Every structure is written in structure tokens, then in C-alpha cells.
Amino acid sequence: MKRRDLVQGLLSGGALAALGGCATPAAVPASARVVVIGAGYGGATAAKYVRLFSDGAVDVVLVEPQPAFVSCPVSNLVVAGVRRLDDITRSYESLRKRHGVTVVQDRATAIDLQGKRVRLARGAEIRYDKLVLAPGIELMFGAVQGLAQAQADGTILQAWKAGPETEALARQLQSMRDGGVYAIAVPEAPYRCPPGPYERASVVASYLKRFKPRSKVLILDANPDVVSKPALFKKAWAELYPGLVEYLPLHKAAAVDAKTMSVKFEISDDVKADVLNVLPPMRAGTLAVEAGLANANRRWCQVDFLSFASTLAKDVHVVGDSILAAPLMPKSAHMANAHAKVAAAAIVAELAGAEVDAHPMLTNTCYSFVSDSEAVHVASVHEYVAAERTFKTVAGSGGVSAARSQLEAGFAAGWAANIWADTLG
């Protein structure tokens, strides 16, 4: 792309944005050295860090259909009524104004891997030198019979992508009678945010204990045990919500019936609830699957972990929840942010003809609230092991909280503020 075109694109985008707010579309450039699809934790971080690591020398176009960023982390507190959606919503303006990223509000509908072009829903095409694909996850509604219709009707929700559905689930809980049952169905791992379902069950229990104490929380888990921080969650349920939270392992949802508000399983008896929150299995975001890049079981994208390059397509890097993760690597916001920095450094190096860092590192810290005032964490450090071409946790590092605490609830809030700024600010 000609520098003049970029400058004009940025100017018009900036000027229009100043007049009309963040939803105003920038002119869509015909090409960019780096195009990023998806502005969640992975994509937004990749866009910002390509700009940072290249000291502004590499132009970046970020394509995202949503007008603003809504965080999945902390969204369980919106479900539980102790935060508002506004509290977890952030603008993309800083990426434009402070970092010179061209943010295009549109949906990428197709990728021409040979021609190195991305097609957008409104018809524009952008040619790239390097593509970063960060499409997040697709919920596989077809895997649970009846779920697609129940979700379309608004009766059985997921709220696993933060936004209006998060508030809708909160409203369902607010209108539930005292003595009602809230049930959350957890799919088999891997899925987005391993501790997320258990955090949600905990903070919903905290809400019910306070406002509707005769109610119950049921956790219907397809897995044999709690997938993340099992001891900490079980201790919190036993001590904070005795008789209120019930955990049922090896309960894999096969079907739902929205009329009777029940879940059917392969083996166990049906379970009825007043508010049903059924999470189906997940896979890489639709665009990655349609582009043929989800080459692991047609579910996840395999990458060369040194640079997060797709193992199938040249000059395409995949970051975040849509990759086939390395051992002990969670599908988390923090991890997506970490992937993106490794990919950004590799992309900037490759565009400059330099060597890619041979020893990249990743960190992860996931906080989970177990009530409206206490939290726990799991943390890990991952290093690239060249001999095995994967990331492994550094021996002796990582771990979980000694105990739930208010101190860690403060750190959880601080983590959110800082990762939002690191990703977008």
C-alpha cells in the first residue's frame, strides 16, 4: 500500500471518529503489511504489538465486526448482577489514536490464502503480506439436540461471548423465583476459559444465597472432575454455599427440551431447571474452519509454536482460543494476549528479514471469583522447547492460590484493568 493512502485512511478515520464516535468506519485500505482478523484479546494485542515492536514502521489493519470490546473475563460478575456491561466494555479508539492501527468495523467473510486477500462482508478486499487470524471460538450448537432452536428463541442461553446475552442471562436469574434451580452444563475440555463455568456457578450461588436463598445451583459437567482449580472451587462450594451448589461429574448434555426446561444425558436421568445455561462443545471461529485452517480434527488450528504460524498456510498466524493448544496451555484471555506478542515479534522480525527469537516465553494468570468479594488464581510460565517444537511449562513454576481471599479479588480487578490497557490502550 502507498504510504499516502495509509495516511489519508488514518486521517479520515480519525477525523470521522472524532465527529461521529467509535462506530464510524475508516476508509478500507486496499492492502496492508499486516491484517488482523478479530479484535478480542488475541487480535487486538497482535495489532498493537506489531505497531510497538516495529516502532510504527509496519502498517496494521484490524478487522472486527463489533463496535467495542466486551471482556469475557469479569463478565460472570455481570451475570451475577455485581457489575454492569459498561464496566467490562472498552473502546478501540486508543488502538487508532495512540498506536496508528486502522480499525475497520466489518466482518471478514473469506480468506484467499493463495492470493493473500481477505474479503469483507461489505464487499471490500484487503491484500496482506502477513495475516493474523484471531477468530475466537464457535459454539457447536449442533452437538446438543434442540439447543440451536432454544438459543434462537432466547430460552436457553450460553453467554459465553460477552455482550447482550450476558445481560439476558442476568435478567433470567433476576426473574427466577426463590427456590428455583440454575443449572450450567459444561462441555468436555478443551473449551474457552477452563475455570469459567465453575466461576459462574460460584458467583451465581453468591447472588442466590443473598437474594433467593432457597434456590439451587447445579453443575452438569461432561468431564470426570472440575477442569480447573478443583480443590479451591470445591472448598468454596462446601464452605460458602453448603446445600446450595451441587456438582455432578460425567454429565454430558446430549439434548435439551426448552418446553420442559430439561437436559438429557447419554446415561444419567434428565435434569430440570428454571434457568438453563447449556454450553455446547466449541471449536475454532467459523472463518478459520471455513478457510480450512482448523486442521486438528476440524476443530482447532495447528500452529508452529515458534511464531504461531499456521501449519497449513504461509504467512498466516493464528492466535488465541482457536489454536490446538500445547500441553497445559489454557484457552484464556491472558494466554491469547501472550500468543499475540510472540506472533507480533515473529512477524516484525520476518518482515525485516531478521531471525525470529528462538526462545519465546508465555505467561498465564487466570483469576476466578468464588463470591462477590473473594477470588483465586492459577498461574503458569511456558517456554518454547525447540527439540519438541512446542511450549512446555517451566519445571517448578506455576501453581494455584493457597486459599481464596479478598486480596486476590483486588488483584483480579487490577489484572482486568491492566490487561485491557495492554490489549487496547
Next chain:
Amino acid sequence: MEMDRVAINARARRIRRHGALLVLLCAWGCAHAQVTPAARARSLAATCAACHGTEGRPVEGQPMPALAGLPRERIATELRAFRDGSRPATVMQQLAKGYSDAQIDALAAYFAALSAGSAR
């Protein structure tokens, strides 16, 4: 004081820009340039940024300390104290155990060379 900081910031920006220019110019001249220690340290330091802010400058009013502009010796000493368990913490002992001596020294040098400040 503020003037000094502005001057130092400007110089740091010039140095960074100059470095990037060298890397880009090198793309024309050299077939495969080495990854520079500066680029490697910058990537390594980015592993701290999700909690401590981009370039070690966190959002104001949050409990995580700023790292940018802290004395080199202090950063290295504290990371080692977390790593050997002598300094109590909730999460930092677990994270510090993931970094080697060389990496701790690189992180300390990197953050010490930055100007202090906070993310907006």
C-alpha cells in the same frame, strides 16, 4: 525533574526509532539478520505487561507496581526473592520460578532503562 524526564523520553524514542530503522535497512542488505538482544529483551518484558502494563507502566490506582524506571538492582533482587520464596506473594513466586538468572537480569536491565510513568 519533569524536563529531564521529557528529554530522556525523547532520547529513548530516538534510540528506539534508530534501532528499528537499522533493522528495516538491514532487511535490504543482509539476508538473515540476527535477532538483537534488545528485541529479545523487549519480547521477554512483554510477558510481564498483561499485569504490570505495557512497557511496565500499569493503570493508575491498581495494586500491581510499575516496573518502568525502577533501579536495575532492585528489580533483579526482588525477582530472585520471589523465586527463592523469601519474599511472600500470592502469584509472583509461582511466576518468578519460570525465569532463569539470565532472563531476570535482562528484564531488570530493560525496565530500569525505561522512564517511569503509568498507562492512561
